[in-house]
Amino acid sequence: MVSFKSLLKSTAILFLVLTLASCSGKKEILSDSLQERFEQGLAEYEKEKYYKAIDHFTFVVFNSPGSEIADDAQLYLADCHFNLKEYLVAIDEYQRLIRRWPASPLVESARYKIAASYNELSPTYQRDQTYTHQAIQSYQRFLEDYPYSNNSDVAMGKIKELRSKLAKKAYDSGKLYMVLHEWKAAVISFEELVDSYWDTEWIDPGYLAIAQCYAKMEDTENSARFLSQVNPKKLSNPQDILLYRNLSGDQ
Numbered sequence: 001m002v003s004f005k006s007l008l009k010s011t012a013i014l015f016l017v018l019t020l021a022s023c024s025g026k027k028e029i030l031s032d033s034l035q036e037r038f039e040q041g042l043a044e045y046e047k048e049k050y051y052k053a054i055d056h057f058t059f060v061v062f063n064s065p066g067s068e069i070a071d072d073a074q075l076y077l078a079d080c081h082f083n084l085k086e087y088l089v090a091i092d093e094y095q096r097l098i099r100r101w102p103a104s105p106l107v108e109s110a111r112y113k114i115a116a117s118y119n120e121l122s123p124t125y126q127r128d129q130t131y132t133h134q135a136i137q138s139y140q141r142f143l144e145d146y147p148y149s150n151n152s153d154v155a156m157g158k159i160k161e162l163r164s165k166l167a168k169k170a171y172d173s174g175k176l177y178m179v180l181h182e183w184k185a186a187v188i189s190f191e192e193l194v195d196s197y198w199d200t201e202w203i204d205p206g207y208l209a210i211a212q213c214y215a216k217m218e219d220t221e222n223s224a225r226f227l228s229q230v231n232p233k234k235l236s237n238p239q240d241i242l243l244y245r246n247l248s249g250d251q
Contacts, residue, residue, distance in 0.1 A: 034060050038069050041076060050080040071101040075109060087117040112151045115139040119158055125169040136162050160199075167197035167206075174209055183213045204234040211247055223247065 041056030053076065060073035078093030094110040094117070101107070115138035121131040139155045139162075146152070174189030190213070193206040207229045214223035227247050235241050 034064050034067060034069065038073055041073065045076055045080065048083070050084050054080045065100065071097060071104040071106050074101070075106045078110065078113065082113060082117060085120070087121050091117045108146050108149060111138075111142050111145065112149070112155070115142050115155065115158070119162065122162060122165070125165045125172070129166060129169060132162050132165060163197055164200045164202065167193050167200040167202035170197065171202050171206060171209070174206075178209070178213065178216075181216075183217050187213045201234070204230050204232075205237065205240055208235070208240055208244055208247075212243060215247060 037056045037059045041053045044053035057073040057077040074097040078090050081090035091114050094114045097110045098107050118131050118135035118138050122135050139159050143155050170193040174186045177186035190206045190210045207226050211223045211227035232244050
């Protein structure tokens with residue numbers, strides 16, 4: 001006769017076996033569902049239906065963060081927001097990939113796209129340039145960590161463009177002070193340009209403007225000193241060329 005204790009033990013074992021079998025079945029179903037949702041996300045992404053793609057990629061990321069396709073789904077999720085021009089959201093999603101899967105080979109792409117997102121947020125030179133500075137810093141850190149990346153040349157080109165924008169802002173700020181006959185304040189703006197953005201096309205117009213300011217202040221010594229640093233062959237504006245000739249004749 002089977003004891004009540006033995007019966008309970010057998011029942012418990014049977015329940016455990018059924019539970020494990022059930023879990024295994026669910027895991028298989030979930031895995032198949034994840035792969036299916038990921039492929040559906042890719043299909044929607046290719047059709048540029050990014051909002052629909054976001055739903056599928058989000059499902060994969062949240063239901064199986066440890067799967068082999070989770071980091072891929074996270075990158076596509078971020079790319080969807082980037083393509084929708086939701087750049088701040090995209091940056092958050094790229095950063096989430098870097099935090100959750102730091103060893104993923106996709107981190108390089110995420111790092112580059114963070115810089116690209118800040119670049120897209122960078123406004124015209126007349127406005128606040130916070131995002132411009134963040135873009136430059138992000139591109140520079142990317143180049144430091146991935147100097148041989150396929151995106152290195154593009155990153156360096158973007159840094160050059162962004163620095164030129166900041167130089168233009170400093171140049172126009174100095175010109176505004178000149179309109180107001182605030183010569184010393186103008187010199188400070190132009191000196192910021194030549195000190196910080198010496199590698200841009202604004203360096204020679206900057207030196208020329210400083211020379212002009214000192215000439216207006218009747219400081220011929222400093223005017224001559226800064227004029228001597230101008231490369232006239234790099235001046236493209238006809239007014240700058242004429243100004244250089246006039247100042248050269250005055251010295």
